[in-house]
Amino acid sequence: MNKYQLFTNIMKKQSFLCVGLDPDIKKIPHHLLKVNDPIFSFNKIIIDTTQEYCIAYKTNFAFYEAAGISGLISLEKTIKYIRENYPDQFIIADAKRGDVANTSKMYAYAVFNHINYDAVTINPYMGEDSIKPFLTYANKWIILLVLTSNTGSYDFQFTVVKSTGKYLFEQILNKSQNWATDEQMMYVIGAMHTKMFSSIRQIVPNHFLLVPGIGEQGGDLEAIAKYGMNNYCGLLVNSSRQIIYTDSSKKFAGIVSKEAKKLQLKMSEYLVKYLK
Amino acid sequence: MNKYQLFTNIMKKQSFLCVGLDPDIKKIPHHLLKVNDPIFSFNKIIIDTTQEYCIAYKTNFAFYEAAGISGLISLEKTIKYIRENYPDQFIIADAKRGDVANTSKMYAYAVFNHINYDAVTINPYMGEDSIKPFLTYANKWIILLVLTSNTGSYDFQFTVVKSTGKYLFEQILNKSQNWATDEQMMYVIGAMHTKMFSSIRQIVPNHFLLVPGIGEQGGDLEAIAKYGMNNYCGLLVNSSRQIIYTDSSKKFAGIVSKEAKKLQLKMSEYLVKYLK
Numbered sequence: 001m002n003k004y005q006l007f008t009n010i011m012k013k014q015s016f017l018c019v020g021l022d023p024d025i026k027k028i029p030h031h032l033l034k035v036n037d038p039i040f041s042f043n044k045i046i047i048d049t050t051q052e053y054c055i056a057y058k059t060n061f062a063f064y065e066a067a068g069i070s071g072l073i074s075l076e077k078t079i080k081y082i083r084e085n086y087p088d089q090f091i092i093a094d095a096k097r098g099d100v101a102n103t104s105k106m107y108a109y110a111v112f113n114h115i116n117y118d119a120v121t122i123n124p125y126m127g128e129d130s131i132k133p134f135l136t137y138a139n140k141w142i143i144l145l146v147l148t149s150n151t152g153s154y155d156f157q158f159t160v161v162k163s164t165g166k167y168l169f170e171q172i173l174n175k176s177q178n179w180a181t182d183e184q185m186m187y188v189i190g191a192m193h194t195k196m197f198s199s200i201r202q203i204v205p206n207h208f209l210l211v212p213g214i215g216e217q218g219g220d221l222e223a224i225a226k227y228g229m230n231n232y233c234g235l236l237v238n239s240s241r242q243i244i245y246t247d248s249s250k251k252f253a254g255i256v257s258k259e260a261k262k263l264q265l266k267m268s269e270y271l272v273k274y275l276k
Numbered sequence: 277m278n279k280y281q282l283f284t285n286i287m288k289k290q291s292f293l294c295v296g297l298d299p300d301i302k303k304i305p306h307h308l309l310k311v312n313d314p315i316f317s318f319n320k321i322i323i324d325t326t327q328e329y330c331i332a333y334k335t336n337f338a339f340y341e342a343a344g345i346s347g348l349i350s351l352e353k354t355i356k357y358i359r360e361n362y363p364d365q366f367i368i369a370d371a372k373r374g375d376v377a378n379t380s381k382m383y384a385y386a387v388f389n390h391i392n393y394d395a396v397t398i399n400p401y402m403g404e405d406s407i408k409p410f411l412t413y414a415n416k417w418i419i420l421l422v423l424t425s426n427t428g429s430y431d432f433q434f435t436v437v438k439s440t441g442k443y444l445f446e447q448i449l450n451k452s453q454n455w456a457t458d459e460q461m462m463y464v465i466g467a468m469h470t471k472m473f474s475s476i477r478q479i480v481p482n483h484f485l486l487v488p489g490i491g492e493q494g495g496d497l498e499a500i501a502k503y504g505m506n507n508y509c510g511l512l513v514n515s516s517r518q519i520i521y522t523d524s525s526k527k528f529a530g531i532v533s534k535e536a537k538k539l540q541l542k543m544s545e546y547l548v549k550y551l552k
Contacts, residue, residue, distance in 0.1 A: 024382070062375060062382035068390050072348055098399070099338060099372055100426040100488075106300070106338035114344050123374070125401045125421060127428020145401060150376040152403020155451060159444065162436040168444065175431060212376075 001090050001118050002139050003183045003208070007232045009055045009088050014268035016233050018056035018092065018210070019260065020240025021046060021078060022063045029248045039067060039074035044081060046244050049257040053264035056090040056236050057082055058210075079115055090236075092210070093117040096145060098130045105133040112137045119143050121188060121210075124172050128179050135180050142185050146172055147200075149190025149213030173203045182206040186236070189228075194220050197227035208234050215242025221263070225270035233275060239263060277366050277394050278415050279459045279484070283508045285331045285364050290544035292509050294332035294368065294486070295536065296516025297322060297354060298339045305524045315343060315350035320357060322520050325533040329540035332366040332512050333358055334486075355391055366394045366512075368486070372421060374399040374406045381409040388413045395419050397464060397486075400448050404455050411456050418461050422448055423476075425466025425489030449479045458482040462512070465504075470496050473503035484510050491518025497539070501546035509551060515539060 010016050021043050025033070028042045035041045047057065059078065064071040082089050093111040097120055098104065111120045112134075119141035122131055134142045147157055147169045157169040164171060173187065182204070189200060191213035200209070209228055214221050214237060221237065228235050243263070247255035286292050297319050301309070304318045311317045323333065335354060340347040358365050369387045373396055374380065387396045388410075395417035398407055410418045423433055423445045435444040442450075449463065458480070465476060467489035476485070485504055490497050490513060497513065504511050519539070523531035 022379075060375075060379055060382075062373075062379045062386065065386035066382040066390065068386075069345065069348055069352065072345055076345065096373070096375055096399070097338075099336075100424070103298075103336055103338045106336075106342040110338065110341035110344075114342065123372070123399045123401050125399055125432060126424050126426060127431030127433070129426050129428040130424075131428075148376070148402050148406075150402060150405050152405040152407075155403030156401060156444070156448065157403075159435075159447065160438040162438040162441065165438065168432070168435065171435065172432065 003232060006055070006090055006208070009090070010233045010271075013053070013055055013264070014271055015053055015055055015264040016235045016237055016267055016271070017054040017260065017263050018058050018236045018238040019046065019050045019054045019243055020058045020060060020094070020212070020238050022060045022240045022244065023074075024063055025067060027245050027248070029250065029252050031250055037074055037077070039064070039071060040077045043074070043078045045253050046256060047082060047086070049253045050243065050260040051086045051089065053260040055088070056092060058092040058094045058238055058240075060094040060240070076115060079117065083116065090118045092143065093120040096121050096123050098123040098126050100126070101129045101133055104130050108134045108137065112140050119186070121145060124176065131179055135184055142180065143210050144172070144176055144185060144187050146187045147189045147193050147196060149192050153190060153193070170203060173200065177204070182208070186210050188212065191220070191224060191237070194223045194227070197224060201228065201230065205230060206232070206234070208232070208236060210236045210238060212238040215239050221266055222270060225267070225274045229270070229274040229276060231276040233271065237267070279508060282331070282366055282484070285366070286509045286547075289329070289331055289540070290547055291329055291331055291540040292511045292513055292543055292547070293330040293536065293539050294334050294512045294514040295322065295326045295330045295519055296334045296336060296370070296488070296514050298336045298516045298520065299350075300339055301343060303521050303524070305526065305528050307526055313350055313353070315340070315347060316353045319350070319354045321529050322532060323358060323362070325529045326519065326536040327362045327365065329536040331364070332368060334368040334370045334514055334516075336370040336516070352391060355393065359392065368419065369393040369396040372397050372399050374402050376402070377405045377409055380406050384410045384413065388416050395462070397421060400452065407455055411460055418456065419486050420448070420452055420461060420463050422463045423465045423469050423472060425468050429466060429469070446479060449476065453480070458484070462486050464488065467496070467500055467513070470499045470503070473500060477504065477506065481506060482508070482510070484508070484512060486512045486514060488514040491515050497542055498546060501543070501550045505546070505550040505552060507552040509547065513543070
């Protein structure tokens with residue numbers, strides 16, 4: 001999916017919501033544990049009840065790997081289900097990849113060719129050649145971790161670089177723009193760093209930002225929209241736990257749907273107010 | 277496996293060789309493509325012919341994920357095979373993990389509980405809380421990426437930090453020592469950075485270093501031993517392509533074995549010369 005198709009979907013649905021599919025067997029509604037493939041069944045219900053309100057899904061590999069081979073089968077079934085039933089959804093492999101070039105080439109094959117994701121999250125620490133192999137696929141995206149939504153983001157990401165006086169994460173924003181265009185690359189900026197969105201937009205005015213961490217991890221949606229939106233919206237705001245674990249009764253589907261709709265309605269309001 | 281058991285194995289075998297099991301279906305001997313589960317069959321032969329000369333195996337997840345679910349089944353079979361037949365081998369999940377804490381918890385479960393690895397490689401960019409969940413398992417290790425064996429290592433790892441005048445990778449070495457002891461944590465230091473081993477040993481005198489990049493990626497084994505060895509050896513030197521793809525005929529097992537033995541003989545010599 002290219003940038004203009006993504007923007008079109010955002011405007012059609014009046015939403016820039018990405019739903020995180022992080023199925024934890026300890027948290028999914030109990031009655032689903034009795035069915036065949038609880039993880040896929042849970043995902044399917046979440047997808048069917050949220051697809052109207054979101055434009056993207058993000059699957060976090062950890063939650064599938066923890067369930068072993070059967071979890072990975074559920075993962076592949078989930079992506080196939082979205083592709084076949086909701087082809088307009090943008091699908092993100094949240095796998096935080098990045099390795100030496102010949103290894104990154106294999107990871108890229110796995111996520112883009114084998115599973116057919118639209119995008120994959122990448123850790124920038126290993127530099128340009130670890131990222132290049134992911135950029136050889138047409139209409140596929142990398143999403144570079146820049147400023148993450150955890151307290152550990154303060155350990156190294158805010159390190160001040162001697163030669164420029166800038167933060168390390170700003171140096172990554174600057175340097176990575178030589179590697180790929182804003183039609184191939186997005187950035188992860190955690191919602192908890194609300195105050196940084198304005199200065200980040202000065203460095204990367206045109207790129208999409210994937211914003212995790214609203215809800216449980218804190219983060220103010222309106223401020224993100226106000227300071228982060230550009231003229232292609234430029235935001236994918238992810239919510240995982242706040243939506244998918246909002247209820248665990250047999251009626252969870254209706255409640256999950258309401259939660260997603262609540263976020264979509266806010267986003268619709270902010271698109272009117274803040275779209276450049 | 278704890279640090280003392282690892283050192284005992286090194287001294288017994290007079291080797292600090294780690295063999296990288298990176299099975300690329302395009303590179304493994306053609307005659308193996310006809311058998312059931314070529315990836316596992318290839319690995320099994322590599323393991324049987326090298327186990328005498330090495331003390332560790334490292335599986336790079338990318339090469340298994342690229343083959344889809346069947347690749348991951350081959351991966352699990354491989355680890356089980358090593359555990360059952362060569363219980364003294366130290367087994368590393370080269371997966372370059374690291375995510376927000378609740379996600380890292382799931383990754384840790386996947387590699388230590390579900391698959392029973394001894395160690396996992398971790399990317400430090402997301403900081404302390406992304407690493408902590410991996411440290412809750414007894415006798416398991418994290419191996420932090422510090423200075424990698426690719427040209428991209430020059431993009432950010434050598435960034436000079438304003439407050440200390442040190443390189444970013446040195447700051448990571450310093451800071452991470454507050455997170456875990458040298459009985460839980462190792463560091464990845466690429467062989468191409470031979471000149472840095474001496475100063476790295478001043479910062480982390482007691483930790484094990486996992487050193488990839490001898491052979492195809494360049495890197496001088498004797499210099500690494502000379503400047504990197506400490507009084508527990510403190511080195512695991514990895515070789516993947518140089519050993520496992522040294523030949524692709526039906527006689528590859530014998531040639532692979534010779535290649536591993538050649539490295540072991542050198543290591544034996546360096547243990548005599550450089551062990552502190």
